[in-house]
Amino acid sequence: MSLLTVDLTNCEREPIHILGHIQSYGYLIAIQPDTYSIVHASDNIVDLVGLSAAQLLGQPLSALLTDTDLPVSTLVELVNVGLRNDSWETMNPYRLTINGRVWNLIIHQHQGLIILEWEPVGDDRNVLVNQQLIAQALTEVQSSRTLSELLQNTARRVKAIIGFDRVMVYRFSPDWHGHVVAEEKEEYLEPYLGLHYPASDIPRQARELYKVNLVRLIADATSVPSRILSQPDLSGNEPLDLTHSVLRAVSPVHIEYLYNMGVQASMSISLLYRGELWGLISCHNMTPRFVDYPARQAAKFVSQLLSTALEFRKDNEEEKDLLQYRQNGQSLHEQLLLSDDIVRALTKYSVTALDVNGATGAALLFNGRLYTLGETPDEAAVRTLIEWIGDTNTETFFETNQLPVLYPPAEEFRGVGAGLFAIVLSRELNEYLLWFKPEQVQQVTWAGNPDKPVTVDPNGQHRISPRTSFAAWTEIVHNTSEPWTETELSVVVKLREDIMQVLTRQANQIRHLNQRLQVAYDELDAFSYTVSHDLRTPLSSIRCYSEILLEEYGQDFNPDAQELFQKVIDSTERMQGLIRHILYYSRMGRTELTLRPIDMNELLERIREEIMITAKDRVLRIELGDVPPLTADPIMMLQLFTNLVSNAAKYTQLKAEAIVRINGQQTDDELIYTVEDNGIGFDMKHAGKMFDLFKRLENARSYEGSGVGLAIVKRVVNRHNGKIWFHSEPGRGTTFSVSFPLNPIA
Incomplete structure (x- = not known):
């Protein structure tokens, strides 16, 4: 079956x-x-x-x-x-x-x-001992030279606090299978260090609970649990949710799993990185063992020290990579501006497209010709791969570290291209830039066959049972490369924007739009303007009449009717706002630029005052740094920065202390402004949708918005021959950067 x-x-x-x-x-x-x-x-x-x-x-x-x-x-x-x-x-x-x-x-x-x-209650004599162990753990966190040493020291401290037979540090991989990376155990036990456990051993809903309830004790897997009784006439008659309970009973499937391992007591402590589950400290005892609340909290504190150290060390590593990749990206930007030749700028200088991430090969398909750097598949394989990418509805970016799984022909070149990161330069002209990472062949030793056996219960129903064997079972893993990091994604987003700026300038110089398409564009633009403009009059009437009815006859209405009229008024306000945005977006295609010197301090101060009035009921700081003056269209710049700063303020609403920072700098050839916030952020893998009209990212749908603001920002930037790029991480905020030529041309 x-x-x-x-x-x-x-x-x-x-x-x-x-x-x-x-x-x-x-x-x-x-x-x-x-x-x-x-x-x-x-x-x-x-x-x-x-x-x-x-x-x-x-x-x-x-x-x-x-x-x-x-x-x-x-x-x-x-x-x-x-x-x-x-x-x-x-x-x-x-x-x-x-x-x-x-x-x-x-x-x-x-x-x-x-x-x-x-x-x-446990033995009070252990409290002082645990305090000493915590102090020692803090010292070890600060002094451990390597991550391996830090993990091993943590396992040792936790074992000393709770007294279990075995304590393992268990790290999750991107596919959620686990790997034992540190272990402290009694001598008579066989080692589990280095073994892998399939993702199904800790299913999704269990992983979600581990993010909420950080410590989980099973004192005696052989004991009979006590059921929870409920008041018979309880409203809703729902079972008690034990998400945060310290006594929550154990799933029968997990009990069977522990029995198969010969374990009678277990304890798990979550290890988090940026709010997500990085791994577990998994503890086993061969006999029942109770660990009281203070001891569990002491072990939890040690795990939190480890989580903090993980975040600090990983952030330092990423910051170092990000700095190097950004420096190389800046070099490519300068080469693009100097040579005005895409191919030469990306492939012929000392810094190439291969230096902005950890790829070992890159390929550029441009003007029908293929150019390669480093180790790549052969030309025929790359061209066929690009055809496949074009058929996958890739919007702007495509990335995977398991290309052969998605595209079986890639098995032929997995040695150089098991990982792929592609950016679309022009779908119509079939122009792409690709990066490749080689296959990382791994010999993975599982704790038993990772496939759970299928059994049939007395009723004939098939079910998946916990594994019964944990003997080492070796598997060779193919078709997988090192994953692409958020840092690599961020730098390539900026590089694509640099390339697109050069392509746009070249298009303005050497490519002429078809006259009929231009006429059709003008007619469509005028049509959208007319429709949007004509919609405003009846909408104003709807709102006006609704307000009159509510004001004149509202006292005669019941509360539900009053609420419905208010909803009509609120809806017309939202629709008027959307029409205003569409009208502005449509009009921007026809409006001539009026270039004037702009005092950016004055403009941004105006925007800050308006936003702070609407945000008076929350803690919000908008900090203005050094912002040099700019020569541009004042109305368009007001619209651009109002959208960027108000977005930053909006998406920081859940922060106890929201901070928006605005800074600027002048280089030899451009002015760059950044708007940084500490809001909800987003996954850079969805960056390709950012400037699409009426497109909103999934994690922003609970915030009010029209999906037009960033499309307007992008259009304003394009009208000024500028660029816009961004860097973001979920839960860690977003930074938008816009740049404009130092000597603009209207």
């Missing part, structure tokens, strides 16, 4: 955050924050307080303490404090004595409920 027909509900679809059980070593209740009534309780709660879950459901929180020696006021006051401060982290864990035994109480709030969890 094909695997495509197998039911995967025990893997990707398993709802592991709402399993309906907790681990048996602790106890749980969930209460409503307004009434403090108990709506969920673990079945074993009777062992803690002497009352069954059925007796507690629907009762106030105070009922929990009826048969215990804990004062009612203590627990209620804890909840009150957490609600008042809207924070629970500083309270956790809170020690409570119930019937003579001390417990750690951990509280959190999720999806409208307050969840209280009790777990045993």
Whole structure:
């Protein structure tokens, strides 16, 4: 049977955050924050307080303490404090004595409920030891010379804190399979260092939980979990979401997986890089073992030290690469301006197109001729590949580190071209610039065959089961190159803009548009202007009449009708704004440039004041640096920088402290201005859509906008014979750069 027909509900679809059980070593209740009534309780709660879950459901929180020696006021006051401060982290864990035994109480709030969890208290003598281990870990983070040494030291510290038999640092690859890159273990255990584990061992929904709940303990995989009971008449009758729970029970599939490995206790600690899952500290014990909350937090702190060190080291490496690639990109830009010959500028000087990224080969197809640098496929293979790229609807960029998987003929030249990065110079003229990376043949040693076996349950349903064998299983991996980095993408975006500027100038000099196409363009331009202009009158009437009805007769309308009229007015405002943008975009094709000296400080100060008025309810800083004066069309420049700065302000709305920085510089032949923000950013792989009319990136759809602003910016830049480029990373902000000739020609 094909695997495509197998039911995967025990893997990707398993709802592991709402399993309906907790681990048996602790106890749980969930209460409503307004009434403090108990709506969920673990079945074993009777062992803690002497009352069954059925007796507690629907009762106030105070009922929990009826048969215990804990004062009612203590627990209620804890909840009150957490609600008042809207924070629970500083309270956790809170020690409570119930019937003579001390417990750690951990509280959190999720999806409208307050969840209280009790777990045993560990040995207080370990607290001082753990503090010493944390201090040593901090010293090691600062002193470790290599990443390998840092990872190994972290594994050693975590093992000392939690006392497990085996602690591994497990790093994820781009396809989400894992690789054990550091290990600390008891001598009698066989080593797992260097082994790979398939992505299916930690499915997608588990990886998402690891980003939210950074520490996960399974104290005894052999114990029977305690189910969670719910108030029968609970509104919605939904199971309790245990995403942030410390006691969340374990998926039966994962229990089976641990059993197959001979593991009875496990603990996982997330390692994050820029908010994404980089890897895990995975801990195994051959017998049941409980790690109390303070020890888990100490191990978590060590992992956070490692995450911070990873980010610092990787950022330093990327910054170094980015600087070198940008310097080479600037050299290519100067060569393009000096030679005015695309081929010569990219292939004949000491710095070539091969020096702006980590490729080992490059190919330029221009004016029907193919030029190559470094190690590339033969000419026939490159031309056939370009035909395929042209048929894939590639907009501006195409990149992959597994070309033979997408394009099977590439297997013939995978030794030089398993990775491909292509930019489109002109689809119509069949002009492309390509970079190649060679295949990185890997001998991957898996912990058992990575393909999960298909089994048939008593009902005849096929299911994928956890692997039962973890003996080393070696595979040779082909058809994959080193991945393309965000740094490489960013520099090539700028290079393409430099090339396109030269091509545009050449087109203005030596290529003449067909007269009939020009007439058709003028007619279409005039038509769009007329339609947009004529739409404004009836739209104004709709708004005017709606406002009159709302003002004159609004008191007679019910609230729903008033809201509908307000929506009509709001919608007309948005549509008028869109028409204004379209009108401006259309008119720009006919408007003559009026070049005048512009005081950029004055222009940007005006824009800043207008934006700050609309952003008075949030923390926003717009910093103006050194911005040299510019000779350009003042109205168009106002439109251009208003769009760039207002976009930067808009996409920083989720930041506690939003910062927009505007700077400028003058070189020998151009003026360059940058608008930098610390907003949501975007993936550079989608950069090809940035200036398309009415196109918006996926992560910007929740922000209000028309999709016209950046198209206007691009058109203004083109009218002034300038360039625009950008660099961005998801969650790390965006920098837009625009440049204009020092001596403009109208």
